[in-house]
Amino acid sequence: MQFGVFTVGDVTTDPTTGTTPGEARRISDTVAIARKAEEVGLDVFATGEHHNPPFVPSSPTTLLGHIAALTERIVLSTATTLITTNDPVKIAEDFSVLQHLSGGRADLMLGRGNTGPVYPWFGQDIRQAMPLTVENYGLLRRLWREEVVDWEGTFRSPLQGFTLAPRPLDDVPPFVWHASIRTPAVAELAAHFGDGFFANHIFWPASHTRRLVELYRQRFEHYGHGSARQAVVGLGGQVFMRRNSQDAVNEFRPYFDNAPVYGHGPSLEDFSALTPLTVGSPAQVVERTLGFREYAGDYQRQLFLIDHAGLPLKTVLEQLDLLGEEVVPVLREEFAVGRPADVPPAPTHALLRERSTPGAGAAAGPDSDAKD
Template sequence: MRFGVMTLIDNVPDALSGHLLTPHDRLREVVELAVLTEELGFDAFGVGERHGAPFLSSSPPAVLGAIAARTHRIRLFTTVTVLSTLDPVRVAEDYATVDQLSGGRLELTIGKGNAPEPWHLFHRDPGDQYALQEENYELLRRLWSEDRVTWSGRFRPPLKNATVLPRPFRRPPTIWHGSATSERSVELAALWGDPVFAANVIQPVAAYAKLIDHYRARWADYGHDPAAALVASGGTLYAAADDRTARREFAPYYEAAVAARDVPGNNTPFRTLDDAADHGPALVGSPARIAGKILSQHVAYGHALQFFSVDSAGLPFARKAEVLRLTAAEVLPQLRHELPDPLPWPSPAPAAPPEPAVEAARWPPRPGRGRQPD
């Protein structure tokens, strides 16, 4: 199994201190978190896309480009790109640029989105969301695989002998299909022989397992090799020395995030941290508990890639770094030993020593401070 860290770049006050980072500092923090992720031996870093408060992730290509300049090995994911509301020509150009800057490390995850803002901002009809997703996806594939594309469809002007530049670094990046609930999204992935990214954050594990089972069944129906179906999973992460400490420290952050109004993701049925940790997909507790829970989820999902989210209600950067260091040192080695690794990526790097990284030590900025020295 491989492991990544993901963020939607939400920018909210710290649930305990009330401190709120400036947008400049929050965005720079994301880059530093990606650098730390690589130093600790994780395999990937993902940036999602949102177009409304409290998120600052409206431009994942820009953020991933900054991360590409500071990293050398980790795969760079979108988690997810809201392809149903975007022009696939622009998507092809932007993300081929990231692929070039990173030396071919881009992995694109597409989704139809579950927030209302993009439909208003980009003049799209939400009733067309699945048709848009399917048409835009087919055009994106052609733009990356063909040098000259002649095309016409329902939702954008036709193209004649169109070439998008730059081209991808070596070959078209892998396209994953992200879904929390939609069987139609995983149907598209199965049709084209693409991997699936299951959110694994809000609903019970059984709901995500049902979605993945449908994907695998349709994958086989389309004649693909069952052994080649790849699945990724997300998950909220908070690790501490023991379960009691983890729950005591993280409960205020989890419950503040769940209580927040008008924020996608707060409609989970698990309203308390105890409920989410005991009965939901949340990965909260000691390293042994977290490893055991991922092993049990692997029985349900058969996933090859596990992403972790350490963003929740303004959790401070220093605490995020502690969680990732502990996870890298005590969770990842066990899971890498026990679980298969079917992803065709370079071998995972060993985790860095537990001492704080130089760049990471500059974070978080002290309250009241703005730009950090370069």
């Protein structure tokens, strides 16, 4: 099982000091967080994609390419790559290059985005979000898998005799997760292709996440990719820790109360009760996270949001120390207990390359094209 962190890249004023980091500082801090994540033994670092203030990660592959040069082991991913407003040809090119630069330490999460104005900025209509998702992803898959692509669709110009350059590393496309907070159609799309499904799991109650994951697992089995428990699932989560739980609550409260997304809404206590947000000791984070398996089953990737709402870099790095020293080692051990042998491991380039080898028995694996 993989453990890591993701960032949304917000530039937010620290409510305790009144200090607002500049964009250059926020970007350099993000690089420092990724490097620290590898240092403390985490498996994945992921960045969001946003094209509007107060966010800075408008070019995820540029950021991840830089981080790839400064790291050796950690998997580099996106917390959302906008399949609706990015051209699929450019996505295919960018992530193929990132694969080569990182030695295969790259995958991506596709999403539709939740900022309405972004669609017209890139010449698209938000009312066509799901048709755009389906069409663009269908083309993206072909670009990574076919040497020469002839294609015609609704939302972009046709392709005639197009060959992607560079080809994916080892001719193995990056693993794709379809990320969603609320949309069943995204779970259906992931299941149809046998891809991973990532339930962002940070704003909604457990009952909602349970329904999305169960739908994905049922449809994964329906499309012939394996049993429901062999489906590849990832979850998001939010944590803030101090060794003393009340210290964590007291320190995090002003950040929560002024956060751009949920600030000035429900109380910290109510939001923690209704969603997976866990503010407390490392032991409380372990206990809460282990509970995710009760409604998501045995899953493959757990990512935590730890750097939002104006938290200073020093505090974020302290969170990473706690994750690496006191939380993730326990989670690795506990999640392994009772894990059925047929539950697949988290996808990596090496594993996908092995499955793509003739005779490896990968026809019904997570990346197969089995359908009705």
